[in-house]
Amino acid sequence: MVKVSVILAVYNEEKYIKKAIESVLNQTLDDFELIIVDDGSTDATSEIINSFDDSRIKTIFQTNQGPGASRNNALDIASGDYIAFLDGDDWYSENLLEIAYGEASRNNTDLTFFQMINYNNGEVYENDWFSLKSFDDSFKDRVFEPSQTPGSIFDLSVGVCQKIYNREFLRSIDARFPEGIFFEDMPFFYYVYLKAKRISIIKRHLYYRRKHDESITHVVDEKFFDTVRAGQVLMDIFIENGWYDAYKFDLLAYKINGPRFALRDMPLKCKPHMFDLIKKDYEEIKMGPYYWDFLDQLGPIKKKFFLDVLSSRDYEEFKTSSES
Template sequence: MVKISVILPVYNSDKYIRKAVESVLAQSFNDFELIIVNDGSTDNTSNILNDFDDSRITIINQSNQGPGASRNNALDIINGEYVMFLDSDDWYHPDALKISLEEITRYDADLTFFTMINYNDGEVYENDWFNLSQFDESFENRAFHPCETPGSIFDLSVGVCQKIYNTGFLKRIHARFPEGIFFEDMPFFFYVYLKAERISIVKKHLYYRRKHDESITHVVDEKFFDTVAAGQVLMRIFIENGWYDMYKYDLLAYKINGPRYALRDLPLNCKDEMFMLIKKDYESIKQGEYFLDFLDNLGPVKKKFFLDVIKAGNYEEFKTLNQTNSSPAK
């Protein structure tokens, strides 16, 4: 057994993968394994990975299955007491493993957040989201329960790479990523966060998050269709675990907003298909037991969006409906 397992899924990332791997191998803490899941790459990624000769590296070569399956397949074979995740276009601070391990063990936490810093074409910059600004000083230097979360839990960063996790805890709660969709971090995070008994934070930048034109969250394209499926998984998680009634006001708003913003930002040639995915979802909600909850808990803009999607037969009809009698944003 090792102390930390680092999981690194990669698909066609030959521009960046060498730096990601080297940032792990150069860590000041050495008791780790690095599990790289080569998810059917067709560029030069495989050749770059084969250049590394280090006994701490395990490479899983598989057909393209997506990020959720890649992480699950790695979780099935890890040997670490703790686990961290790295994206193939990002990299770690040299002390990332050392500091994150010290923090999670100090408070016997199920998971520990650390801060991330953004990198874009040579520019390094911070933002409140990845700086954990939602947590004031009273949350530092201790463990806390999710019920203490300030504000809404839906204001927290869901990125899986911003935490270190106790492996035993993840196994006890049977934590798995949704497979076959993008935005798999989101339902995984909320399930793990609300199952945790002890959480801690360390406000140190241990992770460099690269922004570039090909990154999943930077390019708004067909991948954002999966905001509908991810929201469906999230609803199911909250309902099945008895969290729905406690969080439904913010949960329903969060579920509406993901696809709503995606529909707004998607290129024109994607809007019709996205609209029909949302409409199918909302028609299902209309026939289910939670329909009145949406009507009673959504703010005016989100409620109008919800009802206009149900009324409209296609995206063009929706545009006409949604542009008339608009309510104040809320």
């Protein structure tokens, strides 16, 4: 057993994967395993992975299954006391594992947040979300529960790479990523976060998050169709775990906003299909037990969107009604 299992799931990351791997191998804490999952890459990613000769690296080469399945496959073989994640286009500061593991193990946390910093073409900059600005100084050097979260839990960064997780805790709650969709981080995070009893934060920028044109969240395109399915999975998680009533006001707004903003921002060619996915989801809601909650709990803008979608036959009709 090692102190930390680092999970690096990649697909066609030939431009950046070398730096990501080196940032793990050069950590000041060296008692780790690096589990690299190549999810059916068609570029030179697999060759670059195989160029590293280090006993701490474990590799999984698989046909393309998506990010959720890739991370689940790595979790199945992970042996570390704690689990950390890294995206193939990002990299760690050299002391991330030492600092994050030290904090988490010292306080026996279920998960511990740390700060991320953005990198874009040589420019390094912060933002409030990834810098954990919602947590004031009262959260420094202490352990807390989800009920003590400042503001809404839906204001937190859901990115899986921004935390280190106790492996036994993840296994005890059977934490798994939804498979077959993008935005798998979001349902995973809320399930894990609300199951946790011991959480802490580290106000240090330990993770470099690269912004570039090919990154999943940079371009709003067909991948954002999955915001509908991810929202459905999230609703199911809250309902099945008895969290729905306590969080429904913010939960329903969050569920509406993801696809709403995606529909607004994606290219015109994607909008009709995105609208159809949203409409199908809303029609199912209308036939279910939570329809009146949507009408009662949504603010005016989100409620209008919800009703406009339901009353429109297609995207063109919706566009006309939403502009009126």
